Amino acid sequence: xxxAARAAGNGGEHLLEVRDLAVHFTLKRSLGDRxxxxxxxxxxxxDGVSLFLDRGExxxxxxxxxxxxxxxxxxxxxxxxxxxxxVLLDGRDVTALSRRELQPLRRRAxxxxxxxxAALDPRLRTRDLIAEALRIHGLxxxxxxxQAVVYDALETVxxxxxxxxxxRYPHQLxxxxxxxxxxxxxxxxxxxxxxxxxxxxxLDVSVRAGIxxxxxRLRKDxxxxxxxxxxxxxxxxxxxxRVAVMYHGNLVxxxxxxxxxxxxxxxxxxxLIYAVPRVHRDEARVRTLxxxxxxxxxxxxxxxxxxxxxIAVDLCRVEAPELLPAAASAGGTLVAxxxxxxxxxxxxxxxxxxS
Amino acid sequence: xxxxxxxxLHVWFDAPDGRSSHAVRGVDLAVExxxxxxxxxxxxxxxxxxxxxxxxxxxSFASVGGSVHLDGIDVLAGGEKSxxxxxxxxAAMVFQGAMSAMNPVHRIGKQIADPMVFHKxxxxxxxxxxTCEVLELVGLPASVARRYxxxxxxxxxxxxxxxMAIGCEPRVLFADEPTTALDVVVQxxxxxxxxxxxxxxxxxxxxxxxxxGMIAETAERAVVMYAGxxxxxxxxxxxxxxxxxxxxxxLLEAxxxxxxxRPLVSIPGTxxxxxxxxxxxxxxxxxxxxxxxxxxxxxxxxxxxxxxxHAVARGRLS
Numbered sequence: 001x002x003x004a005a006r007a008a009g010n011g012g013e014h015l016l017e018v019r020d021l022a023v024h025f026t027l028k029r030s031l032g033d034r035x036x037x038x039x040x041x042x043x044x045x046x047d048g049v050s051l052f053l054d055r056g057e058x059x060x061x062x063x064x065x066x067x068x069x070x071x072x073x074x075x076x077x078x079x080x081x082x083x084x085x086x087v088l089l090d091g092r093d094v095t096a097l098s099r100r101e102l103q104p105l106r107r108r109a110x111x112x113x114x115x116x117x118a119a120l121d122p123r124l125r126t127r128d129l130i131a132e133a134l135r136i137h138g139l140x141x142x143x144x145x146x147q148a149v150v151y152d153a154l155e156t157v158x159x160x161x162x163x164x165x166x167x168r169y170p171h172q173l174x175x176x177x178x179x180x181x182x183x184x185x186x187x188x189x190x191x192x193x194x195x196x197x198x199x200x201x202x203l204d205v206s207v208r209a210g211i212x213x214x215x216x217r218l219r220k221d222x223x224x225x226x227x228x229x230x231x232x233x234x235x236x237x238x239x240x241x242r243v244a245v246m247y248h249g250n251l252v253x254x255x256x257x258x259x260x261x262x263x264x265x266x267x268x269x270x271x272l273i274y275a276v277p278r279v280h281r282d283e284a285r286v287r288t289l290x291x292x293x294x295x296x297x298x299x300x301x302x303x304x305x306x307x308x309x310x311i312a313v314d315l316c317r318v319e320a321p322e323l324l325p326a327a328a329s330a331g332g333t334l335v336a337x338x339x340x341x342x343x344x345x346x347x348x349x350x351x352x353x354x355s
Numbered sequence: 356x357x358x359x360x361x362x363x364l365h366v367w368f369d370a371p372d373g374r375s376s377h378a379v380r381g382v383d384l385a386v387e388x389x390x391x392x393x394x395x396x397x398x399x400x401x402x403x404x405x406x407x408x409x410x411x412x413x414x415s416f417a418s419v420g421g422s423v424h425l426d427g428i429d430v431l432a433g434g435e436k437s438x439x440x441x442x443x444x445x446a447a448m449v450f451q452g453a454m455s456a457m458n459p460v461h462r463i464g465k466q467i468a469d470p471m472v473f474h475k476x477x478x479x480x481x482x483x484x485x486t487c488e489v490l491e492l493v494g495l496p497a498s499v500a501r502r503y504x505x506x507x508x509x510x511x512x513x514x515x516x517x518x519m520a521i522g523c524e525p526r527v528l529f530a531d532e533p534t535t536a537l538d539v540v541v542q543x544x545x546x547x548x549x550x551x552x553x554x555x556x557x558x559x560x561x562x563x564x565x566x567x568g569m570i571a572e573t574a575e576r577a578v579v580m581y582a583g584x585x586x587x588x589x590x591x592x593x594x595x596x597x598x599x600x601x602x603x604x605x606l607l608e609a610x611x612x613x614x615x616x617r618p619l620v621s622i623p624g625t626x627x628x629x630x631x632x633x634x635x636x637x638x639x640x641x642x643x644x645x646x647x648x649x650x651x652x653x654x655x656x657x658x659x660x661x662x663x664x665h666a667v668a669r670g671r672l673s
Contacts, residue, residue: 064538174625204397205565205609209619231539234568234611238619261613275543276613277568279595289540292508 013091014052015225016076016109016193021049021085023068023075027297043296045071047249048085050323055192056223058215060236060257062272063246064293069229072246073195076227077109078102089193107137110186114198116178120170127166130154130185137189153184157214176207183214194218196228200235212239233276237261245269248294248304251323255333265326265335268305303338311339356427357385358526358559359409359446363421366404366413366583368629376629378404380583380637381421383655388526391553391560393570393591394578395606399626401583402563406529409561410448411438426526443474447520449513451532456516457504464500467519475523489518492555493548510541514548521552528553530562534569542566546573567610571595579603582627582637589660599662601672602638636665644672 022044029040046068053059061069074080076087078094087094094105113119120129130150131140140146147166154162157180170178179199186194196215200208216239218224230236236243236257243260245253245268253266264270271289291308294300300307306316315338324341326333335341366379379401386392394402407413409423411430423430426445430438450456457466467489468482477485487497493514504512513533520528530549534542550573553560562574570577570591577594579587579602587600598604605622624641627633635650636642642649648665655661656668666672 064540205567205606206397206622208611209609209621212619213621232611233539234613237613238611271540273613275540277543277546277566277572278613279568279571289543292510293538293541 014088015055015057015090016053016227017088017091018052018072018076019050019086019088021072021075021087022047022083023071023080024083025296041297044249044299045296046075046082047299049246049249049251050085051244051251051254053193053225053227055225056219057242058219058226058228058240060240060243061227061229061246062231062233062236062243064231066293066296067246068249068296069231069246070197073111073197073227073229077111077195079111103137107133107139107189108191109193109195110189110191112179112182112186112194112196112199115202116175116182117170117202119182120178122170124169125166126154126159126168126170126173126181129170129181130188133185134188139189149188150184153187156187156218157181157184158210159184174207175203176210179203179211180214183211187218190222192224194224194226196226198229198231201230201232208235215239233261233273245272248299249296250304250320250336251334252305252336253326253333254323255326256331259331259333265333265340266305266337267309267311267340271308303336313339357424358388358426359384359386359561360424361385361405361409361421362424364405364408364423365420366401366408367418367420369416369418370630374630377633378417378583378629379408380633382580382583382585384578384585384588386527386559386561388559389553389557390576391550391574392562392576392578393574394561394563394580395565395567395570396580397565397606397626399629400580402580403531404583405580406448406531406561406563410442410446410529411435412448443470443523443525445525446527446529447523447525449516449520449528449530449533452536454504454509454512454536457512457519459504461503462500463502463504463507463515467500467515467522470519471522485522486518489522490515492521492552493518509537510544513537513541513545517545517548517552521556521558524556525558527559527561530560532564533562534566535564542569543572549573567595567607568612579606582633583629584637584663585655586638586663587661588655589657593660599657599660599667599672600638600664601642601644601666605641605643636663646671 023046025043025045027041027043033040049072063069075082082095089105089109127150130153131146134140134146134149150166151162154165159165159180200211215226219226240257243257244251247268253260253269264273289308302318303316303321306312321336321338323334323336326335326340327342361382361384364379364382368376368378382405396402408419419431425441428441430441464486467486471477471482471485486500490497490499495511495514534545546569549560564570574591577591578585581602587594587603598607608620609622611619622641627637636653639645639649644666646666653663653665655663
């Protein structure tokens with residue numbers, strides 16, 4: 001079974017399925033490159049990622065800045081053109097569609113941005129901000145119908161009394177209220193997939209819970225699948241069903257949220273979890289991970305984490321590990337680590353099972 | 356004697372239209388040498404304004420009341436002149452964005468050495484030697500002195516800014532959200548570095564942050580601010596594990612914690628606007644337990660772990 005097929009689960013149709021997705025950016029050639037007649041370097045932002053998302057599920061995509069989380073999400077929505085791989089939305093390959101064919105699918109998959117201050121046009125009232133998407137997709141038959149949908153969306157995101165909030169401009173709203181307006185703007189299209197890029201990281205802690213609750217309700221009541229990008233493991237632990245950990249353009253661990261957080265298998269995930277500051281800490285603080293976050297244009301050979309890994313062996317410097325079921329883990333976590341996978345190369349390799 | 360003493364500190368920002376915002380509303384705070392204090396609160400609660408006032412760094416349209424003593428020197432009395440006397444040599448500041456805290460066109464070494472030349476009257480050679488010393492203290496190789504800020508990663512840049520701050524051997528280090536712009540792994544490294552440095556150099560650290568975990572790991576004492584005033588102050592462990600003020604309790608319940616199963620709550624309402632006149636307890640409008648006496652501003656009461664809440668003082672909250 002290939003890593004892609006394994007990550008995709010046992011067939012069946014997922015809401016979103018990403019197979020071996022890669023996004024490479026060609027960097028501008030530097031003066032040195034030009035003098036030396038070298039071609040420009042390539043930043044491998046996302047390099048062969050496979051995952052799926054079901055209806056009503058919340059998958060948290062976790063990683064440091066520059067690990068490729070946002071690039072992966074944008075490519076999954078085809079807001080960026082993938083270099084390789086396929087993206088299936090409801091079983092339909094969206095990577096092959098033209099712009100025009102893509103348009104009807106756009107309303108099914110919506111993006112919520114990190115910064116609610118920048119995401120809203122300061123010159124539009126809330127009702128126009130929310131109705132804009134309806135108009136673009138030609139979904140409003142009349143002014144009355146439009147207003148009913150807008151009020152309905154405001155009600156859903158908890159901005160009541162709706163008549164008052166509909167007339168407000170963004171500068172009259174707090175950060176949390178703006179994020180609610182942004183979410184309402186996606187909801188009027190009744191999407192089945194929401195990609196939320198750090199939806200609470202710009203907000204004060206006192207209003208974060210409200211936004212997270214709202215996302216949770218959307219998936220439970222409306223069956224919306226949510227891909228949430230975050231660098232905050234504590235938030236992921238609270239709201240996600242599954243967690244996918246990215247490092248340097250690859251998935252390094254993927255599994256049920258509580259399994260990944262309580263018993264992380266990959267040394268990178270372990271370092272990330274130990275690094276989260278906390279009030280109650282049973283064990284003395286484990287040494288923080290040395291080194292710096294990776295640079296997508298310099299891909300080390302072998303496992304991409306090996307220069308910072310505390311347990312790396314010779315094999316790690318040569319051969320890149322595949323995403324495989326983890327050893328000694330209940331709950332079926334997948335891990336990309338030679339030392340932590342059940343069928344690792346340090347043990348005699350098992351027969352490849354064909355399926 | 357305390358190395359930093361704020362007494363009855365008030366800060367007003369005067370808008371051109373005559374309105375005035377009351378950003379800091381009467382803060383008393385004494386910090387001892389070698390003490391590590393974390394100041395906690397939502398955006399707009401006056402934490403940053405408070406430490407800017409302590410360094411005499413507020414803009415000209417701000418009016419300040421009360422007094423600030425740094426190392427025994429009255430910072431506010433002599434205007435810019437006395438403020439300049441304490442900056443760098445008695446107190447230094449680490450700002451939030453390490454990217455914008457450095458001058459992009461000068462080498463790191465020059466930027467670390469400059470304050471020593473101007474404020475400590477060191478010779479260029481002495482300053483250079485000391486630069487290598489402080490770079491080593493913050494865990495950077497001496498070769499970093501030859502680099503420009505854009506050549507460093509975010510974490511290295513924040514280390515360089517800290518090196519700059521400790522160059523003139525201040526007694527107090529102010530840090531305004533020192534880790535917010537950094538990744539979680541790097542955040543932990545910088546938190547460890549700040550704690551280690553204050554211990555080794557006997558510095559007092561006043562760290563402003565909204566990250567509760569950061570305070571738990573780095574500070575010994577936690578101060579909670581709300582609407583420009585201190586509402587709770589005590590040992591970090593006590594404040595964070597057994598909070599007494601209703602605001603602190605709600606803030607902790609709103610914070611997601613790894614490895615702990617409990618629902619998150621949000622605090623209803625928003626903090627009062629700074630240009631609003633506040634009479635009585637500023638938190639009363641959002642507080643789940645309001646009593647008659649909350650119409651009068653509560654004093655900070657308690658022994659060691661002090662709280663500004665009538666209900667706590669009367670034993671009405673367990």
